[in-house]
Amino acid sequence: MFCFQCQETAGNKGCTKVGVCGKNEDTANSQDLLIYVTKGLAEVLNNIENVDEKYYDLISNNMFVTITNANFDKEDILDKVEDTIKLKDKLIEENNLAGLSEAALYTTDDRNELKRKAIEVGVLNIVNEDERSLVELITYGLKGMAAYNHHANVLGYRNKEVDRFIAKTLEESLKDDKDINNLIDLTIKTGEHGLMAMETLDRANTEKFGNPEITEVDFSAGDRPAILISGHDLNDMEMLLEQTKDSGVDIYTHSEMLPANYYPKFKTYEHFHGNYGNSWWTQNDEFQKFNGPILMTTNCIVPLKKDNDYLDRLYTTGNAGYPGAKHICADENGYKDFSEIIKKAKECNAPENLEDTKIVGGFAHNQVEALAGNIVEEIKAGNIKKFVVMAGCDGRFKDRSYYTEFAEKLPKDYVILTAGCAKYRYNKLNLGDINGIPRVLDAGQCNDSYSLVKTALLLKDAFELDSVNDLPLEFNIAWYEQKAVIVLLALLSLGVKNIHLGPTLPAFLSETVVNFLVENFNIAPITNVEDDLKIMTA
Ligand code: FS2
Numbered sequence: 001m002f003c004f005q006c007q008e009t010a011g012n013k014g015c016t017k018v019g020v021c022g023k024n025e026d027t028a029n030s031q032d033l034l035i036y037v038t039k040g041l042a043e044v045l046n047n048i049e050n051v052d053e054k055y056y057d058l059i060s061n062n063m064f065v066t067i068t069n070a071n072f073d074k075e076d077i078l079d080k081v082e083d084t085i086k087l088k089d090k091l092i093e094e095n096n097l098a099g100l101s102e103a104a105l106y107t108t109d110d111r112n113e114l115k116r117k118a119i120e121v122g123v124l125n126i127v128n129e130d131e132r133s134l135v136e137l138i139t140y141g142l143k144g145m146a147a148y149n150h151h152a153n154v155l156g157y158r159n160k161e162v163d164r165f166i167a168k169t170l171e172e173s174l175k176d177d178k179d180i181n182n183l184i185d186l187t188i189k190t191g192e193h194g195l196m197a198m199e200t201l202d203r204a205n206t207e208k209f210g211n212p213e214i215t216e217v218d219f220s221a222g223d224r225p226a227i228l229i230s231g232h233d234l235n236d237m238e239m240l241l242e243q244t245k246d247s248g249v250d251i252y253t254h255s256e257m258l259p260a261n262y263y264p265k266f267k268t269y270e271h272f273h274g275n276y277g278n279s280w281w282t283q284n285d286e287f288q289k290f291n292g293p294i295l296m297t298t299n300c301i302v303p304l305k306k307d308n309d310y311l312d313r314l315y316t317t318g319n320a321g322y323p324g325a326k327h328i329c330a331d332e333n334g335y336k337d338f339s340e341i342i343k344k345a346k347e348c349n350a351p352e353n354l355e356d357t358k359i360v361g362g363f364a365h366n367q368v369e370a371l372a373g374n375i376v377e378e379i380k381a382g383n384i385k386k387f388v389v390m391a392g393c394d395g396r397f398k399d400r401s402y403y404t405e406f407a408e409k410l411p412k413d414y415v416i417l418t419a420g421c422a423k424y425r426y427n428k429l430n431l432g433d434i435n436g437i438p439r440v441l442d443a444g445q446c447n448d449s450y451s452l453v454k455t456a457l458l459l460k461d462a463f464e465l466d467s468v469n470d471l472p473l474e475f476n477i478a479w480y481e482q483k484a485v486i487v488l489l490a491l492l493s494l495g496v497k498n499i500h501l502g503p504t505l506p507a508f509l510s511e512t513v514v515n516f517l518v519e520n521f522n523i524a525p526i527t528n529v530e531d532d533l534k535i536m537t538a
């Protein structure tokens with residue numbers, strides 16, 4: 001195996017024997033094979049006129065499955081490889097396609113052959129380091145985009161341009177004659193389409209569930225049996241709330257599902273208790289103490305430790321998977337029957353209380369727009385000096401304490417704009433407010449970075465500036481997995497410069513690609529809190 005797609009990759013070079021995330025060699029290879037046959041399917045679809053859009057869904061789903069910490073179940077992944085091959089073969093035959101690549105033509109119904117092939121199709125097959133770097137940067141961006149696309153799709157929203165772009169770009173990456181300039185161009189186009197995917201998902205979420213609004217979220221536990229829901233899928237959230245109504249079972253969010261608390265629609269459910277626990281990587285202990293069933297709707301899953309015994313109450317759905325955990329599938333209409341989880345919850349004790357914290361969030365674009373007058377006034381009066389976008393991901397390594405310290409030490413007239421699980425490093429610090437405007441404005445999940453873009457554009461217009469680069473705005477972004485990659489590319493596609501990225505630069509960026517990003521976008525790795533504060537408060 002060779003995998004270097006996330007920030008925690010071994011030695012910041014690559015995982016070769018087992019993933020730091022816990023992914024084993026067979027799972028890693030199966031994921032490589034799934035990407036390979038998905039590229040083949042993409043090529044097949046690109047050669048057909050009037051493609052049924054459900055085939056594009058398979059592409060997005062397959063890409064999503066391979067995101068860090070989403071699916072650890074190698075047999076499930078190989079099932080998806082087989083489904084993809086079957087569909088590809090059927091379409092090739094029905095449409096009499098010829099002249100296709102090896103990936104498009106690869107076929108077998110033998111699992112052992114799949115396992116053999118899986119070893120052959122890893123990322124190191126692209127020998128030229130710069131080509132590999134750009135192809136993987138694009139592929140990881142596409143994975144993030146596919147995840148957002150999937151969430152919009154299940155809510156009945158679709159951006160055909162995004163679907164087609166993913167398929168075309170996947171085919172492009174199969175070509176042997178890779179041109180560096182063409183790949184750079186494609187990298188920026190990936191960012192542009194990532195923004196479109198985020199816009200579509202934002203529309204889906206807000207039209208379905210209302211615009212997020214300022215909300216105080218309770219982190220304490222109640223005394224009824226409960227279900228914990230984690231991940232990013234708001235469609236699953238709605239189905240679970242609906243099915244648990246009047247059941248005597250409460251619902252709590254975990255990690256990236258926390259922003260569900262900000263949506264008006266979800267607030268109408270009285271048994272929606274609040275949030276339990278923190279960031280994804282603290283889940284082993286928190287899931288253990290939760291006592292009831294846990295539903296993982298997407299990444300980020302952490303493999304169970306030796307002393308964890310909650311596997312029998314761990315459930316996955318959608319593109320998430322974990323060996324031994326029960327998977328809840330959707331029926332042909334997208335409906336998921338959670339009755340088994342509800343039954344399980346009733347047999348379990350109430351959650352152990354972890355804390356009595358309350359946090360305030362819900363500052364997505366609509367809410368910020370409502371406050372825009374006050375914000376502009378505070379800026380003009382000199383009470384708000386600058387904004388710092390600290391969006392992105394959290395991670396398990398100690399060096400992420402940088403973000404807590406950075407937030408703590410920021411001057412008191414600085415406001416943090418955040419989205420994604422990065423916020424868990426500083427959202428309980430009680431950083432106070434500036435005349436009623438909290439100093440940490442949480443827009444929501446990582447995909448709600450789209451809201452931060454809208455906020456930046458709103459401020460740009462309010463101050464009649466030509467570019468967001470002229471705003472009193474700094475970017476100190478934390479990344480972990482591939483959704484952060486698409487957020488980063490989206491920002492670059494908008495021409496945002498001077499982004500500080502950490503805790504480390506991606507291992508998959510070659511020296512040439514880093515130089516390109518530095519020369520054109522002035523991207524810099526974070527260094528230490530003192531020096532970075534000096535730069536960002538200059
Ligand atoms: Fe955090 Fe994990 Fe949101 Fe990422 S909970 S690192 O999935 O996509 O952000």
Ligand code: SF4
Nearest residue numbers: 003006009015019021
């Ligand atoms: Fe390693 Fe990250 Fe890949 Fe897991 S996803 S194998 S930690 S690089």
